Amino acid sequence: MRIGLFIPCYVDALYPEVGVATYKLLKYYGLDVTYPLKQTCCGQPMANAGFEQKAEPLAVKFEEMFREFDYVVAPSASCAAFVKVFYPRILEGKHECLTSGKIMDVVEFLHDVLKVMTVPGTFPHVVSVHNSCHGVRELGLSSPSERNIPPFNKIIDLLRLVPGITVKEPERKDECCGFGGMFSVEETDVSVRMGTDKLNRHIATGAEYITGPDSSCLMHMQGIAKRQKMPIKFIHVVQILAAGL
Amino acid sequence: MSTLHSKAAHEFLKDVDKTTWHDATFWSVRTKRDIMAQGLPEWESLREHASDIKKHTITHLADYLEMFSDHLERNGVIVHWAKDAQEFNEIVFGILETHKVEKMVKSKSMLTEECGMNAYLMERGIDVVETDLGERIIQLLGQKPSHIVMPAIHLKREEVGRMFEEKGISKEIGNYDPTYLTRCARQHLRNQFMEAGAGLTGANFGVAKTGDVVVCTNEGNADMSTSMPKLHIVAMGIEKLVPDYESLAVFQRLLCRCGTGQPTTTYTSHFRKARPGAEMHVVLVDNGRSDILGNPDHWQTLKCMRCGACMNTCPVYRRSGGYSYTYFIPGPIGVNLGMLRNPVQYSDNVSACSLCLSCDNVCPSKVDPGSQIYVWRQQLDSLGKADPMKKFMSKGMTTLFDNPTLYNTALKFAPLANDVPECMTHFSRLNPWSIGHDKPHFAGESFHEMWKKGEVK
Numbered sequence: 001m002r003i004g005l006f007i008p009c010y011v012d013a014l015y016p017e018v019g020v021a022t023y024k025l026l027k028y029y030g031l032d033v034t035y036p037l038k039q040t041c042c043g044q045p046m047a048n049a050g051f052e053q054k055a056e057p058l059a060v061k062f063e064e065m066f067r068e069f070d071y072v073v074a075p076s077a078s079c080a081a082f083v084k085v086f087y088p089r090i091l092e093g094k095h096e097c098l099t100s101g102k103i104m105d106v107v108e109f110l111h112d113v114l115k116v117m118t119v120p121g122t123f124p125h126v127v128s129v130h131n132s133c134h135g136v137r138e139l140g141l142s143s144p145s146e147r148n149i150p151p152f153n154k155i156i157d158l159l160r161l162v163p164g165i166t167v168k169e170p171e172r173k174d175e176c177c178g179f180g181g182m183f184s185v186e187e188t189d190v191s192v193r194m195g196t197d198k199l200n201r202h203i204a205t206g207a208e209y210i211t212g213p214d215s216s217c218l219m220h221m222q223g224i225a226k227r228q229k230m231p232i233k234f235i236h237v238v239q240i241l242a243a244g245l
Numbered sequence: 246m247s248t249l250h251s252k253a254a255h256e257f258l259k260d261v262d263k264t265t266w267h268d269a270t271f272w273s274v275r276t277k278r279d280i281m282a283q284g285l286p287e288w289e290s291l292r293e294h295a296s297d298i299k300k301h302t303i304t305h306l307a308d309y310l311e312m313f314s315d316h317l318e319r320n321g322v323i324v325h326w327a328k329d330a331q332e333f334n335e336i337v338f339g340i341l342e343t344h345k346v347e348k349m350v351k352s353k354s355m356l357t358e359e360c361g362m363n364a365y366l367m368e369r370g371i372d373v374v375e376t377d378l379g380e381r382i383i384q385l386l387g388q389k390p391s392h393i394v395m396p397a398i399h400l401k402r403e404e405v406g407r408m409f410e411e412k413g414i415s416k417e418i419g420n421y422d423p424t425y426l427t428r429c430a431r432q433h434l435r436n437q438f439m440e441a442g443a444g445l446t447g448a449n450f451g452v453a454k455t456g457d458v459v460v461c462t463n464e465g466n467a468d469m470s471t472s473m474p475k476l477h478i479v480a481m482g483i484e485k486l487v488p489d490y491e492s493l494a495v496f497q498r499l500l501c502r503c504g505t506g507q508p509t510t511t512y513t514s515h516f517r518k519a520r521p522g523a524e525m526h527v528v529l530v531d532n533g534r535s536d537i538l539g540n541p542d543h544w545q546t547l548k549c550m551r552c553g554a555c556m557n558t559c560p561v562y563r564r565s566g567g568y569s570y571t572y573f574i575p576g577p578i579g580v581n582l583g584m585l586r587n588p589v590q591y592s593d594n595v596s597a598c599s600l601c602l603s604c605d606n607v608c609p610s611k612v613d614p615g616s617q618i619y620v621w622r623q624q625l626d627s628l629g630k631a632d633p634m635k636k637f638m639s640k641g642m643t644t645l646f647d648n649p650t651l652y653n654t655a656l657k658f659a660p661l662a663n664d665v666p667e668c669m670t671h672f673s674r675l676n677p678w679s680i681g682h683d684k685p686h687f688a689g690e691s692f693h694e695m696w697k698k699g700e701v702k
Binding site for chain 2: 015037039043051055174180186188193197219224226
């Protein structure tokens with residue numbers, strides 16, 4: 001099984017340790033992992049801002065870069081969801097879209113494809129799980145709270161494999177934190193209020209860390225928490241699973 | 246980078262406690278809705294069914310409209326067709342004028358709001374009295390609804406009580422007890438029902454195969470409006486049709502569970518004909534609905550049954566309030582309906598969405614209002630309504646990301662930004678991120694660099 005590793009732009013620049021943890025974890029499970037060097041961004045920021053056509057050249061390159069792999073794995077639910085849900089629409093009539101069927105968030109991949117039963121990490125801490133919107137409602141990492149379907153949560157399933165961990169969920173477990181890409185700079189006041197509310201609910205669980213599959217949501221909340229001097233730390237799910245590697 | 250919505254939201258959010266209250270109030274409605282949804286094992290198939298029925302009905306609309314109007318006419322109901330708001334207002338005024346009506350009571354109707362009917366009639370000397378309590382309160386205050394199902398929810402009881410005192414509706418000064426105030430309103434409205442020459446209702450559904458006009462209320466005010474005066478006028482959008490009783494049952498189970506979290510409304514009234522000695526008119530209104538039906542990207546919007554669930558779940562609506570939107574219907578469905586009404590005039594609401602897609606998942610007829618907003622965003626540039634800064638940034642990003650060499654050079658220099666003191670980044674016009682966030686920290690070495698150097702093992 002050949003895995004193409006996709007490390008989205010902002011993870012590359014701001015959270016390379018998340019990329020490293022993803023790589024180490026996939027190698028730990030004995031996989032053939034390659035990182036194509038010419039990768040940059042999936043194009044979601046422009047598309048969500050209303051300039052989907054500006055994502056097209058990136059989508060075309062993405063397709064070429066990851067053509068040969070069996071799976072494309074990314075430590076970012078939102079970016080994976082963008083490729084999966086929107087690339088077919090962007091490339092329609094112009095280019096065959098193969099990556100849409102191959103891309104997976106790392107949580108989804110570990111849970112559904114590898115079906116891991118043990119993880120290398122131990123993490124003797126209390127964490128509050130951030131169920132990010134696109135992970136929940138586009139990728140199906142957990143059952144959306146709006147729906148009447150049997151409840152499940154792939155993030156929590158994986159975290160429960162980690163010795164020593166205590167897993168919590170905030171009240172309103174999948175309400176948006178207010179990041180939303182350019183939403184956070186266009187609707188700043190609403191965005192910051194949403195983030196503040198979300199942070200308070202995470203903190204109310206008694207957690208030491210907020211953890212989630214999207215560093216973008218974590219970055220947004222981290223910026224607010226730092227500004228407001230809130231007592232909480234942030235860690236990507238994959239860093240917990242790979243702790244100690 | 247701002248819109249009329251974001252500016253109005255900025256003002257709304259200054260009152261931290263009121264925002265907390267507003268958010269909690271609507272979240273409690275969402276929670277009640279969730280309990281109802283969890284209580285029906287067939288919930289998801291009901292939604293699918295509702296979506297299919299609406300899709301079927303609106304794609305066979307001409308046939309069903311004919312069937313519906315035939316049944317009404319056979320029962321002696323007078324049917325009118327209005328192509329737009331102007332025609333609708335003229336028809337209603339014409340009916341009232343013929344009957345020499347001076348006062349008309351009405352139950353809740355967002356269609357009359359859409360057409361600006363109250364103002365039109367009042368300019369022509371007709372006293373129009375809202376009888377839904379929330380609608381009556383905001384009418385007396387000279388306000389507009391801030392929510393389609395709970396129009397006065399933004400007001401606190403003290404504000405209502407003080408206004409009732411000023412208008413002479415409440416005699417006990419300083420008594421803001423909700424039960425007391427409701428009794429005052431009831432007494433005040435009883436007199437209005439007695440004096441009115443006509444009663445107007447909206448319509449939640451029209452049943453094509455039987456000619457029923459179905460009106461759902463919690464206060465019984467539609468029944469009072471139609472059982473006292475001898476003239477009943479129904480204002481109904483042409484998309485309100487369902488084929489038969491079996492399909493009506495699907496919507497009946499969904500509407501109130503989604504809207505207010507009740508199993509059903511207190512009153513569900515079916516009107517088929519005028520009572521003896523009275524007259525009944527039904528005005529079927531298009532006002533842009535045929536255009537929506539012909540819109541390949543947005544026709545789904547016609548499946549909406551106006552339950553308001555998308556507003557209650559919307560994290561942006563809950564934290565910015567109904568008045569922050571420039572269209573008279575706020576929240577996710579309002580953003581869409583505004584764009585369909587006039588995309589240039591109402592484009593300022595398209596920013597009011599973080600694309601969390603909660604609304605897509607609560608919507609009982611699968612309109613997907615959030616996904617629809619994404620599509621509208623793609624159309625803003627061609628309408629000349631794209632934000633110049635966002636456009637500039639998007640272009641810049643494409644240049645950067647489409648060129649791996651440039652991207653990698655930028656990555657190398659990015660950590661320099663870490664050395665800029667936090668206080669120097671706080672120019673909110675240039676850097677809106679800094680209003681509420683400290684800046685993120687660039688890693689000393691990107692993943693890309695580490696990989697190239699063989700450091701990722």
